[in-house]
Amino acid sequence: MKVGLFVTCLVDLMRPSIGFASLKLLESAGYEVIVPVEQTCCGQPGYNSGDRKAAQALAKKVLAEFARCDYIVVPSGSCGGMIRAHYPELLAEFPELKAQVEAIARRTYELTDFLVNVARVDSVPGQFSGSVTYHDSCSGLRELNIKAQPRALLAKVAGLSVKEMQQPEQCCGFGGTFAVKYGEISSRIADLKCEDVQSAQADALVLGDLGCMLNIEGRLRRRGDKNIRVLHVAEVLAGMTDPVQDADRRTAG
Amino acid sequence: MQVSSNQFKQAASVKLADPNVQKALRNAKGKLVVARSRSILELDNFEEIRDAAARIRDFGLLHMDVLLEEWEKKAVAAGTIVHWAETPQQVNDMVIEIARKHEVRKIIKSKSMLGEETNLNHALETAGLDVRETDLGEYIIQQFGETPSHIIAPAVHKSKDDIADLFALKHGRPRLDDIAALTHEAREILRPHFLDADMGISGANFLVAETGSTMIVTNEGNGRMTTTMPRVHVAITGVEKIVPTLEDISLLLRLLTRSATGQSISNYLSFTTGPKRPGDKDGPGEFHVIIVDAGRTTVLASEIREALRCIRCGACMNHCPVYQNIGGHAYGWVYPGPIGSILTPAYVGIEKAIDLPNASTLCNQCGVVCPVKIPLPDLMRKLREQQVQKNLRPWPERLGLRLWAWTATRPAVYGFLTGIAARLGKWLGGRERLLHRLPAAGSEWTASRDFPAPSGKTFRELYAKHRNKGTR
Numbered sequence: 001m002k003v004g005l006f007v008t009c010l011v012d013l014m015r016p017s018i019g020f021a022s023l024k025l026l027e028s029a030g031y032e033v034i035v036p037v038e039q040t041c042c043g044q045p046g047y048n049s050g051d052r053k054a055a056q057a058l059a060k061k062v063l064a065e066f067a068r069c070d071y072i073v074v075p076s077g078s079c080g081g082m083i084r085a086h087y088p089e090l091l092a093e094f095p096e097l098k099a100q101v102e103a104i105a106r107r108t109y110e111l112t113d114f115l116v117n118v119a120r121v122d123s124v125p126g127q128f129s130g131s132v133t134y135h136d137s138c139s140g141l142r143e144l145n146i147k148a149q150p151r152a153l154l155a156k157v158a159g160l161s162v163k164e165m166q167q168p169e170q171c172c173g174f175g176g177t178f179a180v181k182y183g184e185i186s187s188r189i190a191d192l193k194c195e196d197v198q199s200a201q202a203d204a205l206v207l208g209d210l211g212c213m214l215n216i217e218g219r220l221r222r223r224g225d226k227n228i229r230v231l232h233v234a235e236v237l238a239g240m241t242d243p244v245q246d247a248d249r250r251t252a253g
Numbered sequence: 254m255q256v257s258s259n260q261f262k263q264a265a266s267v268k269l270a271d272p273n274v275q276k277a278l279r280n281a282k283g284k285l286v287v288a289r290s291r292s293i294l295e296l297d298n299f300e301e302i303r304d305a306a307a308r309i310r311d312f313g314l315l316h317m318d319v320l321l322e323e324w325e326k327k328a329v330a331a332g333t334i335v336h337w338a339e340t341p342q343q344v345n346d347m348v349i350e351i352a353r354k355h356e357v358r359k360i361i362k363s364k365s366m367l368g369e370e371t372n373l374n375h376a377l378e379t380a381g382l383d384v385r386e387t388d389l390g391e392y393i394i395q396q397f398g399e400t401p402s403h404i405i406a407p408a409v410h411k412s413k414d415d416i417a418d419l420f421a422l423k424h425g426r427p428r429l430d431d432i433a434a435l436t437h438e439a440r441e442i443l444r445p446h447f448l449d450a451d452m453g454i455s456g457a458n459f460l461v462a463e464t465g466s467t468m469i470v471t472n473e474g475n476g477r478m479t480t481t482m483p484r485v486h487v488a489i490t491g492v493e494k495i496v497p498t499l500e501d502i503s504l505l506l507r508l509l510t511r512s513a514t515g516q517s518i519s520n521y522l523s524f525t526t527g528p529k530r531p532g533d534k535d536g537p538g539e540f541h542v543i544i545v546d547a548g549r550t551t552v553l554a555s556e557i558r559e560a561l562r563c564i565r566c567g568a569c570m571n572h573c574p575v576y577q578n579i580g581g582h583a584y585g586w587v588y589p590g591p592i593g594s595i596l597t598p599a600y601v602g603i604e605k606a607i608d609l610p611n612a613s614t615l616c617n618q619c620g621v622v623c624p625v626k627i628p629l630p631d632l633m634r635k636l637r638e639q640q641v642q643k644n645l646r647p648w649p650e651r652l653g654l655r656l657w658a659w660t661a662t663r664p665a666v667y668g669f670l671t672g673i674a675a676r677l678g679k680w681l682g683g684r685e686r687l688l689h690r691l692p693a694a695g696s697e698w699t700a701s702r703d704f705p706a707p708s709g710k711t712f713r714e715l716y717a718k719h720r721n722k723g724t725r
Contacts, residue, residue: 007713009661009671011712012711012712012713013674013675013707013711014705014708016708016710016712016715016716017708020715020716037664037717038664039664040660040661041661046654046657047634049637049641049654050636050638050641050642051655053658054654054657054658057658057662061661061662089631138614138615138616138617138618139617142616142617142620169618170574171574173574173614175613175614175615176614176615178611178613179698180694180695180697181611181612181694181697183697183698183701184697184700184701185265185575185579186614187700187702188578189575189578192578213705214704215702217703217705218698218702218704219702221705222702230705
């Protein structure tokens with residue numbers, strides 16, 4: 001079984017360790033992982049900003065790059081949701097692509113969803129000494145029904161305990177370009193998320209979408225909280241929870 | 254109502270800084286969200302009822318022409334006088350004409366959001382008529398000289414103290430501190446107006462095609478009195494409110510009250526089928542219904558037609574993270590929140606409400622709670638596409654997106670540029686690994702948040718090395 005890893009543009013640019021953690025998890029689950037080197041972005045920024053043409057160009061690119069994969073796995077509910085829930089509508093004007101679009105939508109999985117419902121993993125390599133609180137990112141939760149999967153996997157991480165916040169399903173205020181178009185509102189919504197995260201009194205906030213991570217961590221740090229760690233679920237599950245060291249290690253080698 | 258939706262950002266900023274509004278919003282959010290989530294548990298097939306409700310609304314919209322004619326036939330047979338208005342101005346003119354014909358001086362009103370669309374109160378007052386809002390929230394708002402900030406809870410942005418001060422000032426009575434006592438005082442003040450009003454004006458939640466009735470859902474009883482006590486009654490409602498049968502109404506009501514206030518059923522359901530008949534104890538001598546288009550049929554023929562399913566419960570705004578923090582007034586017209594972000598540009602013109610479809614995180618909490626399954630985020634996205642097609646977006650944004658698409662479809666260029674950005678970002682982030690100030694559009698981010706710095710090299714570079722090592 002060939003699994004195509006769609007790294008996502010944010011992970012590529014900001015935090016490669018999430019990509020390597022995903023790779024490790026998929027390989028340790030026994031899959032042959034293909035990482036198409038030409039991949040860039042799923043097209044969501046254009047799609048959500050009304051630039052349909054730009055989004056279509058990138059969607060077609062993804063379609064071509066992952067055509068030979070049995071599954072496409074994405075460490076993001078947002079980009080995974082884009083492919084699964086929105087490509088069929090976005091590419092509806094191209095009837096010649098219909099079969100291909102339906103196939104990719106069917107074969108695309110968010111990482112934790114794939115590990116639980118396709119790979120059915122019994123164990124994960126990661127270990128973590130401490131408590132985490134999990135934020136349910138909107139697209140994963142409401143487009144892909146990602147809720148139980150990350151929690152089921154976190155329960156398998158040695159040494160880790162989960163402390164739920166009050167409203168894990170409440171939006172963090174990121175919303176892609178919304179965060180820079182309406183920064184003041186976005187930040188206020190993030191504030192409420194930060195308060196909820198802090199009151200959970202966990203050692204780390206864990207979530208499955210880098211966009212929301214940047215938003216919540218950015219607001220936490222500006223509020224003066226330097227303690228709580230903000231980690232991607234893939235990093236925790238793979239036991240790669242120090243991204244910078246990890247990246248440095250890799251480049252040093 | 255005057256449209257001020259293009260001042261959205263400034264208005265939102267003011268509301269974010271207003272501690273009274275913030276307190277009232279926080280309070281309302283807790284109550285309404287919790288009440289809804291509890292009450293839907295009473296239904297063991299809530300999702301199936303939502304599907305059925307969406308079908309009923311779609312059927313009504315698809316067959317609007319036939320159903321409205323059927324409704325009119327039944328209504329006229331019952332003695333109702335039916336008017337058709339294409340524009341908001343026509344609605345006001347019709348109401349004023351009816352008032353003149355009957356030598357009306359005083360009018361009592363039950364809640365009507367359509368009346369807000371047409372700015373009816375202002376038109377009636379300008380024509381020399383005395384207009385009294387009788388819904389408690391609307392009454393409070395009228396006394397403040399404001400506009401509603403929520404479609405079912407118009408004064409939700411006001412605190413008890415705000416209202417206690419207002420009543421003491423306007424009623425000239427000692428200041429009260431207890432909600433029940435304040436409500437009682439409002440009843441006492443309103444009662445004489447019910448008794449001596451010449452005309453009642455209401456909206457309608459639905460039009461029932463099979464009976465020719467209008468129907469309103471209320472809690473306070475003012476709606477019942479407005480529709481039955483004055484000698485003339487005028488109901489104004491949109492063409493999209495048509496529903497085929499009473500059975501359909503009963504299904505929609507199971508969702509409407511639960512989604513709105515978390516009630517299993519409202520205190521009053523008032524059906525009006527024609528004026529007072531011989532032998533009836535009460536009811537208006539003349540009953541007029543004004544069926545209004547005001548942009549609705551244009552929406553029906555467009556790609557955002559699902560917005561017309563709306564049954565005005567307010568759940569989308571109650572659950573919207575943006576509305577929860579800024580309230581309704583910032584949206585700048587009659588309908589706030591997610592549904593308002595779609596209806597406002599549709600009814601007043603897309604160029605007059607540029608911000609609204611964009612001022613959403615697309616979190617889809619609204620779509621999840623909508624009782625008639627309006628795909629609200631999808632419709633906002635459609636409006637965003639229309640803005641781009643009509644060249645209504647600012648040029649830096651258009652340029653930015655174009656550049657992004659250009660580079661992202663050229664992997665070599667993309668890899669080169671992101672490689673530079675990753676290094677530059679890491680260097681600027683320093684030991685803290687945080688960027689405190691970003692230029693251009695990024696400054697909106699860093700005004701109130703730090704930006705975690707990239708870790709220095711892109712995945713594609715590191716992966717290329719990793720793979721080479723593996724095969725060596």
